Amino acid sequence: xxxxLLKLRVLTPAGEVFVGRARSMVAPAWDGRVGILxxxxxxxxxxxxxxxxxxxxxxDAREFGVSGGVMKVEANDVTVLADRVAG
Amino acid sequence: xxxxxDVLRRIKSVRNTRKITRTMELIATSKLKRAxxxxxxxxxxxxxxxxxxxxxxxxxxxxxxxxxxxxxxTKRAAVLLLTxxxxxxxxxxxxxxREARSRLEALEAGGxxxxxxxxxxxxxxxxxxxxxxxxxxxxxIGDSPEPDDAEQLVAPLWRRFATGELDAVHVVSSxxxxxxxxxxxxxxxxxxxxxxxxxxxxxxxxxxxxxxxxGRLLPRYLRSAVYRALVENAAGxxxxxxxxxxSATDNAGDILETLTRNYNRARQAQITQxxxxxxxxxxxxx
Numbered sequence: 001x002x003x004x005l006l007k008l009r010v011l012t013p014a015g016e017v018f019v020g021r022a023r024s025m026v027a028p029a030w031d032g033r034v035g036i037l038x039x040x041x042x043x044x045x046x047x048x049x050x051x052x053x054x055x056x057x058x059x060d061a062r063e064f065g066v067s068g069g070v071m072k073v074e075a076n077d078v079t080v081l082a083d084r085v086a087g
Numbered sequence: 088x089x090x091x092x093d094v095l096r097r098i099k100s101v102r103n104t105r106k107i108t109r110t111m112e113l114i115a116t117s118k119l120k121r122a123x124x125x126x127x128x129x130x131x132x133x134x135x136x137x138x139x140x141x142x143x144x145x146x147x148x149x150x151x152x153x154x155x156x157x158x159x160x161t162k163r164a165a166v167l168l169l170t171x172x173x174x175x176x177x178x179x180x181x182x183x184x185r186e187a188r189s190r191l192e193a194l195e196a197g198g199x200x201x202x203x204x205x206x207x208x209x210x211x212x213x214x215x216x217x218x219x220x221x222x223x224x225x226x227x228i229g230d231s232p233e234p235d236d237a238e239q240l241v242a243p244l245w246r247r248f249a250t251g252e253l254d255a256v257h258v259v260s261s262x263x264x265x266x267x268x269x270x271x272x273x274x275x276x277x278x279x280x281x282x283x284x285x286x287x288x289x290x291x292x293x294x295x296x297x298x299x300x301x302g303r304l305l306p307r308y309l310r311s312a313v314y315r316a317l318v319e320n321a322a323g324x325x326x327x328x329x330x331x332x333x334s335a336t337d338n339a340g341d342i343l344e345t346l347t348r349n350y351n352r353a354r355q356a357q358i359t360q361x362x363x364x365x366x367x368x369x370x371x372x373x
Contacts, residue, residue: 009131009135011131011132011135012132012234013129013132013133013234013237013307013310013311013314014125014128014129014132014233014234015125015128015129015131015132016128016131016132029294030294030295031294031295041292042288042290042291042292043291043292043293043294044139044288044291044292044293044294044297044300045293045294045295045300046294046295046299046300046303069307070139070300070303070304070307072135072139072291074286074291079135081132081135081136081139081307083234083307
């Protein structure tokens, strides 16, 4: 059975950092780390500073350092609008 | 008539000029391409953020967040003019300056106290020469503006808007319709016109509360708008420069053609005359 995936976009003002599918992700929200799996309820949160880790659809682990911004989760569509992304 | 030596010298000079303008055209073409890429790269973030702000906005929030305040009357306004640091780009800078001037005059005619903020050497030089009062300026923003540049430009303005020192902020920059069409335009940055697009987020779990998120997003929204204006302006500058340098190169080519024709004609006339003299001399000997 094909598992559901997250459609993830990590964007900064200067451009796209990551666009692709992910099995799961952990984001640094303003008040602590938040794990997102497919099927998450609609969710909107401010971002703090820290690593954004994700597992791509092929099972590879990716990690970015993000700081500041906002994350929106809606119907397996995840949009991360970060001020800064490293890595 | 100029001697053939003089014509030769001019040909050489025009040829050198053409070499320079052609090189500038090529450089502008490659910079234009990069600038357009940057514009495209900035769009997803700007669109997503606009959608969010539009979805989160409600008139109720306007009373709570000073950045959303809508002054009943405009007493003090700021105009932020974005120009290039360099010339050789046709009417690009003068169009922007003209737009800024007419905006300043229109505001002043309406009894508004206006202050002028300038980015770019060209705008700065013009308004300094005219002796206009410049509230702040920067010439640090180059061909590839960064989001941080936008923040530094606009952050002091939104802070002063929030405290009530300013009632409106306008940005004069060029709109990049295409590489050959970059008309100047004024956009109202503050008070914020809530974006018409955006999906309502009523069904969302928000953390922290919606209002708090809006408060944090608004400065980013303003920065994004100014960043967009900066990259559009950078692209417009390169587009205008490419067009100006192309026509300069073409003109140099036309001049070269005329000069070469003159030179050849003069040389041919000289040869003809020499032959006539030789023939005349030979005939005199017989």
